Amino acid sequence: MVHMGKWNTLRNQILLGFMLVMCIILALVGIIMFDRVSVLLRNNAEKHVQQTAVQAAGQLDALLKQIDMLSTQVATDATIQTLLGKEVQGERVNFGMRQSLQQEVRKYEAYTTGIRSLELYMTDDRSLVPLSDLNLTDRVSDTSIRKADQAKGKLVWLGLDPRDADTVTAIRQVRLMDQSFAHGGYVLVRIDKSYFALTDNDSVSKSGTRERMGLFDEEGRRIFSNFDRSIDSRQVLHHDGETIELGDEAYIAVESRSKTTGWALVILTPVDYTTEGISVLRTVIVVSGLAGALLFLILSFALSTMITRPILNLIKAMRGSRFGNLKHNAISSTTMELRELNNTYNQMVDSLNELIEVVYQKEIIQSRTELKALQAQINPHFLFNTLEAFYWALEDKGEEELAQIVVSMSGLFRYVINRSEEDEWVTIGDELDHAGRYLTIMKMRMLDRLSWSIDTQDERRAVPLPKLLIQPLVENAILHGVEQRSGKGMVMVQAEPSERVxxxxxxxxxxxxxxSAQKLSSLYEAMKEGYMSSSKGKGVGIANVERRLRLTYGEETEGLVIRSREGKGTVISFEIPDNGKGKAQ
Structure with a gap:
């Protein structure tokens, strides 16, 4: 097993895998190619012809789709829809509106090269754009208009313009979306023939394929071609798959028709193109196979060594790190992935060293802080006894109002400072009493500016809940609600049965x-982060309540629900189960 482990390395696996795959490929290619090279070459030539036809058809469809999308954008443009809708409803469009509409149309003309013009006509064939007295019947025939009406908003390709041999036309009906897609007019697109040039003579001469291509409309008129002008369309059309003679050369004709336009795309491929190079290719295959096998063996060995050597160096450095010796590993590879892996390791070493230093410093600071905290501890009972002494002194002097405030403060502090872990769960009644004490103190500070009420049913006062969930919300209502008013303000606290049983x-x-809605959305986002910036404080009260609700009740509660409108006040509420069951129990 130890002897086998020496050979079971990444470099040997890469080398053996590469060589095994290469030998299998060379063997299969050699056996198959020597027997069927001639057939494959002919099939490849035919596939090339078909692929050329598919690519040309796809290119044509892309050009047609681009025009279709552009005309759709024009037909559905909000400004155009509005003006045409006015015309349909009998409101005449003035010259100024037509000028602004023409500027809008010119923007669309700039989107696509090859567009000669985009024209808009109303239902009665009057011109809207351009600013002339031409009618639609002056541009296209009545038959073309009927085709556009029958298409019900789809683009209709008309082919070459009889009045301009260098222009291809298309038309579509405008459907008014705000008027139940009623007929609102027409969009006429005039495109240069050069837009449909699927190839050019220079590219044909450079490629050396000697293929010829032609595009004809439904009536057989030539839209584009790169063969001689002397060749008539009847010589090349309707000969799909046949061999035709043009001049001194024989061609195989491939013809396809566009489903969108009905136009015919004809590709002519020389017959001798499908059979040339068979013997030369056979020799090249044999020589290339032998040379490739030798070259692949050498390169595979060099590549496997180049890949594994930096990895081995990195493994050595990582082994040294196990004993606390965190040091950088020198970069010994020019391969991007291996350099990145090495850089990542070095960055990890730097981060770990920094983390070790930070943890060491934090431990020192924590020790000092704990010592200071122990020295600064005060017995809270001393504070309670002092406040009660103030209460009796004020009671003897007849300062009943101040005495009640001192009692409220004493109860407030006793409720908050109590450190008993068993007292972390209280009842709603306890929470409401604590909130009442807080409101009593705030009432003395704010005088007539604050009025408050606490409303609950007796059976709800016994429902258990975690301590200090209500008072932070009351504090928030005073700080961000009542104190922000110029006059008197009101705070109401209610505990009532929920719609959920x-x-x-x-x-x-x-x-x-x-x-505002935007501020309310920002508040919800801040609650998720657990901290809210506030000029009145550090803004942790609401976030703390939200987090404690989620941690305590989980899916039993939806957390804090906040409803607020500018000038209408704010309502914050939450639901808890009556049985008091939560994650913390």
């Missing part, structure tokens, strides 16, 4: 300035 909905409402 077995759930309670808690709602905090304020009549502040509210939020």
């Amino acid at each position: 077995g759930y309670t909905r808690i709602t905090v409402t304020d009549d502040g300035p509210g939020m």
Whole structure:
């Protein structure tokens, strides 16, 4: 097994795999090619002819589709639809409107090369663009107009323009989308013949294939061709698959017709093109196979060595890293992938070294911070006793209002500072009482500017929930709602049965300035991140409540639901199950 492991390396696997594949390919190619090279060459020549025909047809379809898309954009343009709709409804389009429409059409003409003009006509054949007194019947025949009407909005290709031999025309009916696709007029497209030049004489002479190509419309008129002008269309049309004589050379004719336009595409391929080069190719195959096998053996050995050597060096460096010796590995390869792998390893080494240093510094800082925290601890009962002493002193002096504020502060601090882990779950009644104490304190600070109410049913006060979920929402309602008003403000807290059976909905409402839809969307995004920037504080209250709801109840709650409109106030609510079951329990 150890002896076999020495040979089971990546380099040997690459070399053996390459050579095995190459030998199989050369053997199969040699056996098949020597027996059937002649047949394959003829088939390849025929396939080449068919491929040329398919490519030419595809190129033609692409050109036709481009014109179709352009005319569709013109026909569905909002400005054109509006003006033609006015004409259909009897409202005449003035000259200024026609000028602006002509500028709009000129923009579309610039989209595609070869467009001579885009013209718009109304249902009564009057010209809308261009700005002339021409009628549609002056451009095309009545038969062409009937074809456009029968096509019901589809583009109709008319072929060569009888009045201009260098122009191809197409027409489509404009359908008014706002008027149940009623007939609204016509779009006439005039294209230069050169737009349909599928090839040119220079490319034919450079390729050496001596193939000839021609495009004819439904009436046999020549739209494009790269063979002699003296050749009549009747000599090449309707001879698909046949051999025809043109001058001193024989050609195989391949003809295909476009389903879109009915035009005929004719490709003429010399007969001798399908049989030339058989003996030469046979010799080249044999010599190339022998030379390729030798060259492939040498290159495979060099390539496998070049690939595996840098990997072996990287493995050595990684083995050294296991013992805490994190050092860079020198780059020894010019291959992009291997250089990137080596660079990534070196970057990882730098990151690990930096991380080790950061962790070391953090441990020192944490130790110092914990020491300072221990030194700064204060017994919270000292604070409670002091506040109660203030209460009795104020009570003796008759300062009942201030005494109630001190009592509220004492209860507020006792509720918040209590560190008992068992006290993390409280009832809705406890939360509402805590919110009431907070509102009492804020009422004294804001005087008549703040009024508040807490409304709940007795059976809802016993529903359990995590501690400090309601008071942050009340605080948010005061800071961002009531305090932002110029006059008096109101905060309402409600706990009521939800529409879902077995759930309670808690709602905090304020009549502040509210939020726009954009700001509300930003607030939801910030809640997902767990932090919100705010000029009133650090903005963690709502995000903290949202996160605790998700962590505690999971899919049992949809989290915070916020409804707000500018000038209409804000409503924040959430639902919790009455049985108090959550992930934290």
